[in-house]
Amino acid sequence: GAGxxxxxxxxxxxxxKDVELRCDPIxxxxxxxxxxxxxxxxxxxxxYFQGNSAPxxxxxxxxxxxxxxxxxxxxxxxxxRTQQEDSAVYLCASSLGPRGQGSSYNEQFFGPGTRLTVL
Amino acid sequence: xxxxxxxxxxxxxxxxxxxTLDCTYDTSDPSYGLFWYKQPSSGExxxxxxxxxxxxxxxxxxxxxxxxxxxxxxxxxxxxxxxLGDSAMxxxxxxxxxxxxxxxxxxxxxxxxxxxx
Numbered sequence: 001g002a003g004x005x006x007x008x009x010x011x012x013x014x015x016x017k018d019v020e021l022r023c024d025p026i027x028x029x030x031x032x033x034x035x036x037x038x039x040x041x042x043x044x045x046x047x048y049f050q051g052n053s054a055p056x057x058x059x060x061x062x063x064x065x066x067x068x069x070x071x072x073x074x075x076x077x078x079x080x081r082t083q084q085e086d087s088a089v090y091l092c093a094s095s096l097g098p099r100g101q102g103s104s105y106n107e108q109f110f111g112p113g114t115r116l117t118v119l
Numbered sequence: 120x121x122x123x124x125x126x127x128x129x130x131x132x133x134x135x136x137x138x139t140l141d142c143t144y145d146t147s148d149p150s151y152g153l154f155w156y157k158q159p160s161s162g163e164x165x166x167x168x169x170x171x172x173x174x175x176x177x178x179x180x181x182x183x184x185x186x187x188x189x190x191x192x193x194x195x196x197x198x199x200x201x202x203l204g205d206s207a208m209x210x211x212x213x214x215x216x217x218x219x220x221x222x223x224x225x226x227x228x229x230x231x232x233x234x235x236x
Contacts, residue, residue: 033223042123042210042226043164059223089162107154108224110164 002026004111006092012117013082021077021114025094033093033108034067034077043091049075082118089113121145123211123227130232132201139186140196140230142211151215153194154224155185158208167209170194201234208232 005024013019025032034046045059049069060066064082069075079086093108124143132138144153155167170178170185178185186195198205208231212224 035223035226042228043212043224045223045225048223056223091164093164107166107169109166110156112163 004092004094004109006090006111006114008114009112010115010117012119014119015084016081018078018080019082019116021079021090021092021116023075023077023092023094023111025073025075025092026109027073029094029096029109030072031095031108032069032075033095034075035091035093036088037091037113038088046077046090079116082116084118087116087118089115121227122225123213125211125227125230127230128228130230132198132232132234134203134234134236135200137197137199138201138232140198140209140211140232142194142196142227144192144194144211144213146192146213146215148215151213153185153187154212154214155183155194155196156210156212156226157205158210158229160207164210168196198232203234203236206232206234 004026007022011019030051032049035043036046037043047060047067048056051072064080067075067077077090091113092111095108122145126141130138151172153170157165157167168178168180168183168185170187177187182199184197186197194211196209208229210229211227214224
C-alpha cells in the first residue's frame with residue numbers, strides 16, 4: 001500500500017548541470033503527472049502521462065525539460081542545463097485515470113516532492 | 120484570465136470556529152471537477168474534497184464541505200470546528216473536460232490558514 005514516492009527528496013546542483021528526478025507512482029495507477037511549485041506559489045502543471053498514449057507536454061516551460069515514463073510505471077523528469085529559476089519543488093502525482101466519475105477516480109495522489117536548488 | 124482565483128492569501132480563525140476559504144473558477148467546459156488540497160508545512164499535498172460539475176448536492180467529507188454555487192462559478196471550502204492541525208496552505212484546483220483528454224489540475228495560488236488557540 002505504498003503511496004507515490006519521489007527521489008531524491010532534495011537536490012542541490014550548480015547552474016548548467018543536468019538533473020534527473022524520479023517518480024514511482026502507486027501501483028495500478030495509469031495516469032502520472034508532474035507539477036512544479038515555486039516558493040509560496042501554487043502548483044504549475046508540467047507534463048501528463050496516461051497509459052500508452054503520447055504524453056501531454058504542454059506545460060513544459062522550455063526544451064530543457066523532458067520526461068519519460070518507462071513500462072507505464074516509473075517516470076523520470078530531466079532538466080538539462082539547469083538555471084536558477086528552475087529552483088522549486090517538483091511534485092509527482094498519480095491517479096487511476098480517466099475512467100468513471102466521482103472522487104475515487106479523479107483524486108490525484110501526490111508524492112512528497114523533490115526540492116531542487118540551483119546555485 | 121486566471122482559471123482558479125483564491126483571493127485570500129491568508130486567513131486567521133479561532134479554534135473550534137468555522138472558516139470559509141474562497142475559490143472562484145473560470146471555464147467554458149460544461150464538464151469539470153473541483154478539488155481542494157491541504158498542504159501542511161511538511162509539504163505533502165493532501166486531498167480533501169471533490170465536487171463534480173454535474174453533482175446535484177454539495178460535497179461533504181467529515182468537517183469539510185464544499186459550497187458549490189455553479190452560476191457564480193464559486194467553490195468555497197468550509198471547515199467546521201477548526202483545529203490547530205488545520206493550519207496549512209489550502210489550494211483550490213480544477214480539472215476540465217472528461218474522457219481521455221488532459222486530466223491535469225489547474226491550481227489557484229492558495230490560502231494560508233492559521234488556526235489560533
